[in-house]
Amino acid sequence: MNERMGHQSIRFGEPVYIRSGASVAGKKEGEGPLGPCFDEIEKDPLAGEKTWEQAESALQHRAALRALDKAGIRNTDLRMIFAGDLLAQCTASCYNLAQLDVPVYGLFGACSTMGEALSLASMAVAGDFAEYAMALTSSHFASAEKEFRFPLAYGSQRPLSATWTVTGSGACVLSKEKSGAAVTGITTGKIVDYGLKDSMNMGACMAPAACDTICTHLQDFGRQPEEYSKIITGDLGSVGQQILFDLLEKQGYDIKRQHLDCGMLIFDDAVQDTHAGGSGCGCSAVVFASYILPRIISGEWKRVLFVPTGALMSKVSFAEGQTVPGIAQAVVVEHMEEKD
Amino acid sequence: MENQKNVQAREYERYVKKVTPTHSLPVNMARAFLVGGLICVLGQYILNTAQAMGADKEEAGCWCSLILIFLSVLLTGLNIYPKLAKFGGAGTLVPITGFANSVAAPAIEYQKEGQVFGIGCKIFTIAGPVILYGVVSSWALGLIYCVMRLWR
Numbered sequence: 001m002n003e004r005m006g007h008q009s010i011r012f013g014e015p016v017y018i019r020s021g022a023s024v025a026g027k028k029e030g031e032g033p034l035g036p037c038f039d040e041i042e043k044d045p046l047a048g049e050k051t052w053e054q055a056e057s058a059l060q061h062r063a064a065l066r067a068l069d070k071a072g073i074r075n076t077d078l079r080m081i082f083a084g085d086l087l088a089q090c091t092a093s094c095y096n097l098a099q100l101d102v103p104v105y106g107l108f109g110a111c112s113t114m115g116e117a118l119s120l121a122s123m124a125v126a127g128d129f130a131e132y133a134m135a136l137t138s139s140h141f142a143s144a145e146k147e148f149r150f151p152l153a154y155g156s157q158r159p160l161s162a163t164w165t166v167t168g169s170g171a172c173v174l175s176k177e178k179s180g181a182a183v184t185g186i187t188t189g190k191i192v193d194y195g196l197k198d199s200m201n202m203g204a205c206m207a208p209a210a211c212d213t214i215c216t217h218l219q220d221f222g223r224q225p226e227e228y229s230k231i232i233t234g235d236l237g238s239v240g241q242q243i244l245f246d247l248l249e250k251q252g253y254d255i256k257r258q259h260l261d262c263g264m265l266i267f268d269d270a271v272q273d274t275h276a277g278g279s280g281c282g283c284s285a286v287v288f289a290s291y292i293l294p295r296i297i298s299g300e301w302k303r304v305l306f307v308p309t310g311a312l313m314s315k316v317s318f319a320e321g322q323t324v325p326g327i328a329q330a331v332v333v334e335h336m337e338e339k340d
Numbered sequence: 341m342e343n344q345k346n347v348q349a350r351e352y353e354r355y356v357k358k359v360t361p362t363h364s365l366p367v368n369m370a371r372a373f374l375v376g377g378l379i380c381v382l383g384q385y386i387l388n389t390a391q392a393m394g395a396d397k398e399e400a401g402c403w404c405s406l407i408l409i410f411l412s413v414l415l416t417g418l419n420i421y422p423k424l425a426k427f428g429g430a431g432t433l434v435p436i437t438g439f440a441n442s443v444a445a446p447a448i449e450y451q452k453e454g455q456v457f458g459i460g461c462k463i464f465t466i467a468g469p470v471i472l473y474g475v476v477s478s479w480a481l482g483l484i485y486c487v488m489r490l491w492r
Contacts, residue, residue: 051452151449153416154466155425155432155441157368160361195349196356204356239360246359323349 002126006220008188008213015182015336016122019073019132019173021289022066024059026141026167029278029286032267037290038168039066045142045167056085056092056140059282060169064100064136067171067289071132078102078173079130082120084113085138085281086165087147088314092138102134110310111206111235112189113137114170114285115329118306121174122183122331131175138169139280148199148315161201161239163263163279164272170285172293178338180297185332187217191312193325199311199318203240203263203276206309209326210236211247213307217330218253225255229301232292233328234284234308235263237276262287262308284308292333299335306331368429375428379435383408405436412437416444442466 001013023038030041040062047055060083068075081100084107085092097104109116117135124130144165145152174183192209199205210233218224225231236244241261248255262284263277288306295301309328318324383404390400415421421441425432432438446465450458464471 146449150466151445153419153422153441153448154445155416155422155438157363157426157429160363194352195345196353198356201356201360204360208352242359243356246355 005185006216008190008216009185009220010123010126010187011185011221012122012126012183014126014176015184015334016125016174017177017179017182017336018293018333019175019177019179020067020070021170021172021293022063022070023170023286023290024063024066024168025282025286025290026059028141028164028272029166029168029266032272034266034287034291037294038286039063039290042167052140052143052146053087053091054095056087056138056143056167056169057095059140059167060085060092060096060136060138060171061099063138063169063171063289064096064134067134067136067173071173071175073132073173075100075102078132078134080105080121080124081134081136082107082117082124083134083136084108084117086110086144092140092143093136096138107137109308109327109329110312111139111202111279111281111283112308112310112327112329113281114288115189115234115306115308115331118172118174118183118331119186119188119329121172122186125174125176133174134171135174136169136171137281137285139165139167139282141165141167141280144280148318158275159200160275161198161203161237162275163202163235163237163277164267164274165280166266166278166283166286168282168286170282170287170289172289178336180299180336180338181293181333182336183331184334185221187213187220187330189213189328189330190216191325191327193323195323197321197323199313199324201239202235202279202311202324203237204243205311205324206234206326206328207236207240207243207247210240210244210307210309210328211251213328213330214244214248214255214305215251215253217305217332221332225253225258228258228303228305230260230292231255231258231305232260232262232287232307234261234310235277235279236261236309237263237279238269239276240309265291296333296335301335303332303334306333371427372429372431374431375424376431376434379408379432379437383435408436409440412440413444416441417448439467439470442470 083093121133266278267274
């Protein structure tokens, strides 16, 4: 029996199994610490296409096909896909999904989109509305720079709090068919705005949202941080991580031992000059599919709270001097024994 | 309520400023001095060489600007200028080379959006304000100069 917990959370009656996870990443990501984990590394920034935006679509397409392949199903078996990216009007997803010929819900949750997609796909499967559902997101360094910042060849100095948008795409297929990992609950995040306007310090903009979602989750489920092997945020980076620790301490929680951040895992700042860490919809998606999921399946981690974080802003809102609100979506993923 | 929110926002901003690392200002200034200085030395060298080859002062100045702009655009196209700017900061921004880079970079990026709506509309997205307010401020100064002359 599915159960509503507190005001923002759901506990699934039956686990929603993650049948497969696939990741396609760019060259710089491939050279990072997680390089050996990715299913595919695309060395060409244009991925054989003409524009950055088409390249991002191509990466997303390949991730989707790989996830289908790993799950042993065809595109026609999917009842629906929940997909999103960072481009205006989510075009990277649109052009990919047009080729896949599957019913679609397009999502925008900035860099938290993978959490949003996994939450909705889990609900669809748990509610018996889909036998197979896919969660899929992508981002591309060059298309994001063009969308939100400067042309690539323009010379400027990035602040140390800035993050590096991950080039890559991650996909997961969810179903009630058994596998080694399953979504057992979710906490839907609220938009939290502490009034910060610095889009080059997104970690600080998103940390209050991450804190809010994590606290709410623990209260809704009546759990303590120790009951999780890992609590993994999306792309807070080194600056956001520090702030999250401080904010949680004020709420009486200490997650320093469990905490990891996808943005800090994917790049090595000392060698790759990425400053605070990686970011983008693709960041949490590829790290989840390539690094987190296999560790849950193997049983190394028993229960993980996956909390992708997003900074909700646009080029226009930034230009008009608006604040940068944050959001974080939490998904509980647990190790499952495949045999009864 | 609104006031309390503002206080909270200011407090958070102050806290964030405290925990966010920043570039070292003296190091940045030293690098800007070095790189900007080297660009100016190169400019002076071109100027002197042109004059030694028989050009008058004005013509030599033209050659100097022309060659510096050419080099900047070339290095932008080869993706070397951003690396230089990352190191040199304002040292690469202030000389004429920085201006050339800010025009060449959008031209490369938006070429895919077409000759008119891509390059045509967006080539001055970064340099535009400099051009507009440069013209406006020289117009204002000209006006002041004109009034002062009448007054004398």
